[in-house]
Amino acid sequence: MEKLKHHGRKERLTIAAMAVALLGGVLLSFALGRYPISPKETIGILLAKIVPIEPFWTERMAIVLYNVRLPRILLACLVGCCLSSAGAAYQGIFQNPMAAPDILGASSGAAFGAALAILSGASTRMVSLSAFFFSLLTVALVWLLSQRARGKKILGLVLAGIMVSSLFSAGTSFIKLVADPTNQLPAITYWLMGSLAGAKMSDISFAILPMLVGLTPLFLLRWRINILSLGDDEARTMGVNVGRLRLIVIVSATLVTSSAVAVSGTIGWVGLVIPHLSRKLVGNNFRHLMPATMLFGALFMLLVDNISRNLFAVEIPIGILTAFIGAPFFLSLIIRGDGR
Amino acid sequence: MMLKVQNLSFSYPKRPVLRDVNFTIPQGRLVSLLGPNGTGKSTLFRCILNLLSNFQGKVLINGVDTSDISLPELSKLIAYIPQVHYPAFNYSVLDMVLMGASAHLSSFSVPGTKELKRAQAALELLGIEEFAQRNYMQISGGEQQLVLIARAISQNSKLLIMDEPTASLDFGNQTLVMRCIKNLVKQGYTILQATHNPNQAFAYSDQILAMQGGRIIADGTPQEVVNGELINELYGIKTRVESLEEGRIRFCVPLEI
Secondary structure, three states, rough: HHHHHHHOHHHHHHHHHHHHHHEEEEHHHOOOOOOOOOOHHHHHHHOOOOOOOOOOOOOOHHHHHHHHHHHHHHHHHHHHHHHHHHHHHHHHHHHOOOOOOOOOOOHHHHHHHHHHHHHHOOOOHHHHHHHHHHHHHHHHHHHHHHOOOOOOOHHHHHHHHHHHHHHHHHHHHHHHHHOOOOOOHHHHHHHHHOOOOOOOOHHHHHHHHHHHHHHHHHOOHHHHHHHHHHHHHHHHHHHOHHHHEEEEEEHHHHHHHHHHHHHHOOOHHHOOOOOOHHHHOOOOOHHHHHHHHHHHHHHHHHHHHHHHHHHHOOOOOOOHHHHHHHHHHHHHHHHHHHHO | EEEEEEEEEEEEEEEEEEEEEEEEEOOOOOEEEEOOOOOOOOHHHHHOOOOOOOOOEEEEEEOEEEOOOOOHHHHHEEEEEOOOOOOOOEEEEHHHHHHHHHHHOOOOOOOOHHHHHHHHHHHHHHHOOOOOOOOHOOHHHHHHHHHHHHHHOOOOOEEEEEEOOOOOOOOOHHHHHHHHHHHHHHHEEEEEEOOOHHHHHHHHHHEEEEEEOOOOEEEEEEHOOOOOOHHHHOOOOOOOEEOOOOOOEEEEEEOOO
């Protein structure tokens, strides 16, 4: 029993260290950019909102910080957190460490919705809304189709996801074909690459509610996802209402994926790689894996976004960078084995 | 009386599987269910565990009809121990055993000290407490089976259903697992196991259920019901039942090789 008292202590310490690293990363990120703002000035400007402080910074610094850097940093963290936790959740319920947030078609649905909105000349806000709406619609369609499929529920879901995804991808291709090649087609292509450039506070206020509504159950139900990962029969004989729990997890993971994709475009690899990295740090138990993945995903996305906006004179869309980092990383995992 | 199955019949859309199955298992017994592959043993288990609900007849646990109670309540009465398998994720042994607490926790809670104590007790009962921090996939098949049993114990149910607990285990591990199972019965647990090994039925069981074509064709003590004829009827091979050590050990061997 003595030994068991410390059960999970190492994992909790790792998670706490991640939280500290994320906080530090956020503060440092404020200082990065073409217009330099020191961490001291950052803290001053942020605190000035709550307690009166005599400004030792310029007015312009405050404007850059609030209107440019803050939304971008927040959005990077939120999107990273959402995509990673959705990936981890899907991996649990599909009992497959290769599952990614777009397994049920959330990304291809969002891409179609965005392309359609761009084609009809809608505003940026409408593009996000349309992407969000179509993303949810796609997953709902996949769910309904899978309920009619005979045999194993999970296989039905995965297959329906593949089919409906390819249907919407074909739709996106068709829209690209008929889109105006001078302005619409580049806009669609750029959206599909995924980018956090031009993030505004309004993006945050648009996405934060569905994100929180999805992240909360994913966090609260994290331990139960372990039991789902054992398979339906086993989970049911352990007293878990499998159908209901799986539906809640799918709805939550879809909400966070859809809202992330709607404001950032399709950013691949994060939802696959971050849960894996987190497993190396805190193990497979979702009780610790879920918070670790959420924090690590936010930190990773923040880091990649800092590279994306600072390393080169021209900004590289973050979706390209995550793939550049994600694919070699995954190859190295396959070659070295993951230590099991 | 612990488990009573009454007039249980079950059909898949085009294929009847179980036909009018009746038996009673008193508390504190190890019961072996013998029968060839595909005869409906797993289906019977799925009906008992309420994983299949559209059956005819009744399953009673301590007189309570299982169709009247919710899945979480049922899982506090009866636990299922699957064959050794490989979960998608390599959990630690302790994490695996802790999962048995799920029926006792609300959806949003995680295991606490009480659940840890129960998991620890289950590990000790099966003599595998030193594996607590090891990973499930890094221990032997026999030990993995003991972990799955420990998980059922930490689920706090006294009636255990085991699907061929010694299948795919080597000779030594088979004995290890069966000894642990026998020990649980001594502690008051009631166990129904499916097995393909008639000798195991002799060596450990208090009661034998023989199933053929979805029917129970024999029900009684091993001495009463297991003989060459029954084995021939079940598996279609000629066998002879022999005794060693003045009848203390009984076994059967096939006569055609």
